[in-house]
Amino acid sequence: MKMEELGKIIKRRRKVLGLTIRELANLTGTSKTTISQTERGVRNPTFEILQNIFEYLNLEMKVEVKKRKE
Amino acid sequence: MKMEELGKIIKRRRKVLGLTIRELANLTGTSKTTISQTERGVRNPTFEILQNIFEYLNLEMKVEVKKRKE
């Protein structure tokens, strides 16, 4: 998954929950700059930042062994 | 998921593939310092670093809406 793709997931989820960038920034304790750039994939955020965002968007991250194509 | 937990997943997977820290560091183009500390959860790596590690361990990351407890 590329950062750009992840950003879209975050943005979509934020919209579903009816949050603004500012609100999400306040909730997660980051800045709106970080949220905005993360959503657009022009940032390379740290794991901590991502986990924080996931928490308030009620998202969870999973890591699995990549499946081979059938 | 906490960084510590993710680190364990990475370490376990690296062992399964029979790679050393140095080898994984070379493969991913990072340093062994970064790999070592990431595996032990004493680091807060960037998304890019994690994705790089996942790629060479044949792991993939997924983001899903957290399920409510039954």
Place this chain on the structure above:
DNA sequence: AAAATATTAACAATATAATGATACAGAGTT
């Protein structure tokens, strides 16, 4: 046992992410 290999620790230097401030554009409202 010694020797080789693998991992961890600690540090300075560098690179870069995060922050805060400001400004701007677009859309909607009054």
Place this chain on the structure above:
DNA sequence: AACTCTGTATCATTATATTGTTAATATTTT
């Protein structure tokens, strides 16, 4: 029109992750 809210853009500053080196400590191998 002015006003408000939202999202984006840019910048300087701060914070911190990364790197490379060295050394020390496991762990394995012979």
